[in-house]
Structures are given as structure tokens and as C-alpha cells.
Amino acid sequence: MTTPTAAVRERALSLGAEELPAYLYDLAPLRAHVAEVRAALPESVELYYAAKANPEPEILAALRPYVDGYEVSSGGELAHVAKTVPDAPLAFGGPGKTPKEIAQALELGVRRFHVESLYELHMLGRLAADLAPDRRVAVLARFNLPVDDGSLDGSSLAMGGRPTPFGLDPEQADEVVARLTDGSYPQLELVGVHAHLASGLEAPEQLAVSEAIVTWAARLARRHRISLPEVTVGGGMAVDYAAPERRFDWAAYGAGLARLAAAHPGVTLRIEPGRALTAYCGWYATEVLDVKRSHGEEFAVVRGGTHHLRTPATKGHDQPCTVLPTDAPWPHPWPRSAARGDRVTLTGQLCTPKDVLARAVPAAGLRAGDRVVFGLAGAYAWNISHHDFLMHPRPGFHFLGTAQEG
């Protein structure tokens, strides 16, 4: 279970059936949460938001006062974020950058490139020479570093420490440094190392990974007698879908980063979380269409489903939710269907058994017409879903706590 904010609850109950489902984003708690994250970090640590977690313009704008910049991973995100939060520093990362995307980034004045391969380094170097001969382009080489102390064992999605298509192999480090320091590409300036090795790490593991990355970068700098003044240690801070009120321990992580920064004077540390910043501000509100029994189990079919909120299907969890019973007079001439037991599985309108939002939810007496609000739907939710499957209508989008909303 999860408790919606008063504003979310009020909106979920006041929208008409045909206005559901709806994504409700509560921006006041978002601002408060990110302000708290910022305050827990040492001042010297830079906070970038990974836009792919949720690139809604209202969300990008709400984060602007608290973040130092945005990490974008495609030409589409790049154009969108540059337009939505003009003047914000951007770091352009992601595998498989095309020549067109790199040219676009150079034209838009992107300050930092996370280079994922030697091929990409050559491409960037040549395009920068042709397109931006007077510009200096800051390069962070993204490495898929080995993390051999078991820190990644608890992660839900490992991007590093094992064979993956992400980043450079550590074996290539010397060649990367050579190409960036031998005058081949005078526009490119190697400023540091980037790594994003896993998602779903709690503070102690995240800190161990961060330390491993910073230590590795320091060794690389020493070996080549160069300075690497920037280290980005990635995102991946845990969000616990089974305990929605629990939060990543930003205070402990911030204190650890302060120790790490003190041990590496002259190095700017940067983090780039996505999920752990915006997951909590988003809610998917809908209504129960039907309640039925099947082979001894009860199911409630709600308006919408995993084509709007794919998160529980991709991560294999039950999306935390709250039932808001409605006592308004039943407007139809047919009887209201209702649950007889006290556990109900909530499914969507898709013709596939995978369209399950939450299993065995305690919902005694659940009836058609009741409202259900799913929490932790502010990151990797709408934007990762297969919207067009079955051609149901799209949800509404409401940004609560904006100037227009009062």
C-alpha cells in the first residue's frame, strides 16, 4: 500500500470516469524531495538528472533550481531538454550515437560528451574539427569497470562489471588517453571518467561503487601523468517498490561522497540519478471497471493497464497502490460488481495475461466504480510503456502544484 498526497487523492476522486486513467504528478513533494537530496550532498558534488527517467517538461522545469544539469542519452532527449530548460548544462551520453546526433549536440553547444567507444571518439573528434573548430569539447570516457567486491550483487539491472554494450573496456583506457592527449583531436579535452554500473543500489553499495570508480580514475591519471578533474559515478540509486515510503539513504551517501571528495582534492564528483528523484512524484489514477472471480481468485479489471504503466510488468513487481472507494450513487441500471474475498488482483484492459498491475491487493469490498491510485509512477512509467497496443485511449496528464493549478 502507498498513501497518495491530499492533492492526488482529491484529483483522483474528482475526475470523471471518462477522464481516467490519468497520470497525476504532484510537483510540490517533488521539489521538496529533490531539495532534500541536494541538501544531503556536499556542495562540491554536482547533481545531474538523467532525463530518460521522466522527461515531461513540467518535471524538467521543476527540477531546474536543484540540479546542476541534465544527462541526455539521445538526439531526441537532447533537443527536448535543450528547449525545455534552456541554458542548463547538458551531458550527452548513451550508446550508438549517430553522426547526426553528435553534430546536433555540437551545434547546440553541449558541454560534455560521455564517449562510449573508440569508434565514437574518432567520430566526435572529426566532427568537432569540421563543425566547431574553435570549440573545446569536454570528454568524459565512459568505462565499463570491473567491480569485484560483490557490490553489484544486489542490483536489479547491472550495466557494468560484466560484458555489456555500454562504455569502453578498461583494456582500452591507455589508447583512449593516448588519442585524447597526442594532438589527434585538438578540440577534444579529456576531463574525466564516467561510469554507470548498476541500478537499484542502496547507499552502502552505491558508495562502494563510487569509490571504486574514483580510485580507478585516479590510478589512470597517475599512470599517464595527466589530471582528470571530473568523475561521474552514475545513477542507479535504489527505489524500493515493495516499501514505497522508504527512501534511498541520501544522508549516508552524501556523507560518504564528502569523504571521497576530501580524499581526492581537485576532483569534481558528479552523480546522475533518474529514478530515485522522480519516481515518488507520479501517480497513475484509474477506476475499477469490473470485479470477477476466476478459479477461486478475484480479479479487478481497471481502465488502462500496463500499456500506460509498464513498470510492474518490466520489473516483475506489484505496483504499490491505494483503493479509494466511491460512494456516489451508482449511475447505471445494471448492478455494481463487487469483490467477495479480501484479496484482489488488479489487471488492465489488455488481452494478455501479462497485463497485471498488482497481485493479491488487500481490497475487501472493492466494487466497480471505485478508484485505484498507483504510486511510484513518476519514473520509467508512461514513457517506457507500449501505448498503442490495443488502441485504448491515452491517459490524461495533470501537473498538480503548478502556478496554473493554484
Ligand SMILES: *Cc1c(COP(=O)(O)O)cnc(C)c1O
Ligand atoms: C539510466 C541512466 C542513469 C539513471 O539511472 P537511474 O537508475 O534512473 O538512476 C544514469 N546514467 C546513465 C548513463 C544511464 O543510462
